[in-house]
Amino acid sequence: MKFIDEAKLKVQAGNGGRGCVSFRREKFVPFGGPDGGDGGLGGSVFLQAVEGMNTLADFRISRTYRGQNGESGSGNDCTGHGGDDTTVNVPVGTVITDLETGEQLGDLTVEGQSLLVARGGKGGWGNTRFKSSTNRTPRKAGTGLPGERRELALELKLIADVGLLGLPNAGKSTLIRAVSAARPKVADYPFTTLHPNLGVVTAGPGRSFVMADIPGLIEGAAEGAGLGIRFLKHLQRTRVLLHLIDIEPPDPAADPVKDARTIVAELKRFSKELAAKERWLVINKIDLLEPRESEKRTREMVRRLRWKGRVFRISGATGEGTAELTQAVMRYLEEHPRAAGTRAP
Numbered sequence: 001m002k003f004i005d006e007a008k009l010k011v012q013a014g015n016g017g018r019g020c021v022s023f024r025r026e027k028f029v030p031f032g033g034p035d036g037g038d039g040g041l042g043g044s045v046f047l048q049a050v051e052g053m054n055t056l057a058d059f060r061i062s063r064t065y066r067g068q069n070g071e072s073g074s075g076n077d078c079t080g081h082g083g084d085d086t087t088v089n090v091p092v093g094t095v096i097t098d099l100e101t102g103e104q105l106g107d108l109t110v111e112g113q114s115l116l117v118a119r120g121g122k123g124g125w126g127n128t129r130f131k132s133s134t135n136r137t138p139r140k141a142g143t144g145l146p147g148e149r150r151e152l153a154l155e156l157k158l159i160a161d162v163g164l165l166g167l168p169n170a171g172k173s174t175l176i177r178a179v180s181a182a183r184p185k186v187a188d189y190p191f192t193t194l195h196p197n198l199g200v201v202t203a204g205p206g207r208s209f210v211m212a213d214i215p216g217l218i219e220g221a222a223e224g225a226g227l228g229i230r231f232l233k234h235l236q237r238t239r240v241l242l243h244l245i246d247i248e249p250p251d252p253a254a255d256p257v258k259d260a261r262t263i264v265a266e267l268k269r270f271s272k273e274l275a276a277k278e279r280w281l282v283i284n285k286i287d288l289l290e291p292r293e294s295e296k297r298t299r300e301m302v303r304r305l306r307w308k309g310r311v312f313r314i315s316g317a318t319g320e321g322t323a324e325l326t327q328a329v330m331r332y333l334e335e336h337p338r339a340a341g342t343r344a345p
Contacts (some may be wrong), residue, residue, distance in 0.1 A: 005156040005234070007059035008099065011118040013147025014042030014083035017070035019124035021141045024075075034131050034138055035077050039123030040070030043083030043148040047115045049108035053091035054198065056156050067118065067147055075127045080123060087114070093159045093237065099151045109159060109237075121145035132267060147247050155233070158196055160212035161333055163235040165267075166244035167224040168215075171284040173197070174316035175244065176213045179326050196234050203330035212238065232270050240332055242325075248288040248298055257304045278332070280310045282325065285317040 012231025017039025045067050068083030096105045096115060106115040124142025131138055164172040180199030184277045197213040215233050235241065242264065245256045258282075267275040283301065298313055310327070314321035 002089075004055050004057040004060060004318045005231075007056040007154045008063065008151065009043040009059050009088075009154065010149070010151050012064070012066045012149045013044050013118035013120045014069040015146050016040070016042050016121035016123040016144030017080035017083075018072040018144050019126040019129070019141030020073035020075060020078075020080075021139055022075035022126045023137070025095070026031075033136065034124030034127040035075050036128055036141055037073030037075070037078040037080065038126050038129070039073050039142065039144045040080030040082040041123055042070045042120030043067030043085045043142075044116055044120040045118040045119055046085060047094070047096060047106075047108065048087050049092045049094065049111055050089045050090060051111050053089065054156075055091065056094070056154055056157070059154065067120050069147075070123050070144060072118070073123065073141070076146035077126070077128060079126075082123075083120060085120075090154060091156055095155045095157060097153045097155070099153050105152070115226050118148040118150050121147040157237055158198060158212055158234040159210070159237050160198060160234070161239050161338075162201075162207040162211045162329055163238040163241050163280070164211065164213050164244060165235070165241050165263060166179050167246070167263065169250065170246050172213045172244055175242075175282075175284065176211055176315070178316045178319050179322050180211060193197045195299050195337075199201045201326055201329075203326050207330055207334075209330060209333050232267075232274065235277075236271065236274055239278065239336060239338065241277050242282045242327060242329075243279050244282045245283045245301065247283050247285050247294060247301075248336040257301055260301075260305060278309075278336075280312060281305070281307050283311065283313045284316055286313050287318045287320060318343045 004121050019039050020036035022034065022036040024035050026032055045065055060247060065086050065088050065268065067086045070083045071080035073080045090108060092111055095107050096117065097103065098105055104118060108115060122137065122145045124144040127138045128143050130140055164175065166172055176197060176199045180201045199213070200208055200212050202208045212234055214234060243260065245260050247256065249256055283298050286307070294313065302311055312321060312325045314325055316322065
């Protein structure tokens with residue numbers, strides 16, 4: 001199924017049922033009085049987060065969801081049956097916004113979490129409600145209130161623990177293939193990854209985390225260049241970013257350090273909060289150089305970047321250093337648990 005992370009839909013709650021105008025008709029009770037019941041409550045519309053969905057593609061086909069109308073009241077003070085609610089399943093990590101007001105209505109980050117997006121209308125009063133000392137035989141009833149109607153914008157932000165950051169062809173897809181069961185496309189040309197990929201990384205019995213492979217960034221991404229800017233929002237829920245740098249770029253004229261600075265600049269332009277996240281430097285493709293040359297080049301990169309954080313040297317192709325990296329990530333995640341109310345799928 002095609003990866004879609006934005007969609008629009010309309011929701012219409014059910015209308016309340018009409019109230020009833022009725023009078024008691026019993027033998028030996030000539031003036032029984034009014035006994036019309038109220039109309040039923042209209043059905044509401046809810047959005048509910050479910051596991052197993054990782055795209056909003058379904059909403060490109062079905063765009064309108066309605067609650068059932070309430071039934072009319074009847075005699076003998078019988079209230080009409082309420083309309084059935086409608087529950088719409090969305091992926092975990094969906095942000096819901098009212099298009100008319102721009103208000104964010106909710107952020108569904110936990111499986112089973114639901115959000116009321118359109119409330120059903122109240123049922124109209126039956127004529128019993130209008131009885132008074134001066135009006136013993138009311139002949140009017142309420143028509144029922146209309147249900148709420150809204151147009152919503154849905155935005156999916158994947159919930160992953162770790163995000164991979166880097167230029168196209170930095171080896172992000174190769175790394176996630178090496179440490180998880182995810183199988184993103186790998187090739188020797190830029191922009192091989194066209195949409196985010198999630199992989200579950202196992203670090204031991206009962207210990208695992210979710211890693212997200214995001215399409216590569218290029219200079220000008222914050223203004224919409226390339227593909228990465230469209231998916232940077234999926235990194236906002238991560239707890240640690242792994243910044244991959246190619247130690248031996250295919251283009252001899254390329255400068256990995258300059259490229260790394262470009263990535264950081266684009267992060268800051270997109271979101272200061274995202275740029276401030278815990279970020280580790282991961283020097284990739286060390287198998288392409290002799291060990292001594294690889295170590296020398298790593299030291300030079302760290303010096304030029306004035307890097308003060310953690311540094312790892314790996315090869316996604318051969319698996320060298322990946323075990324140490326995943327164990328370090330697992331320890332960090334255990335020491336820095338996710339805030340209550342959000343979790344990775």
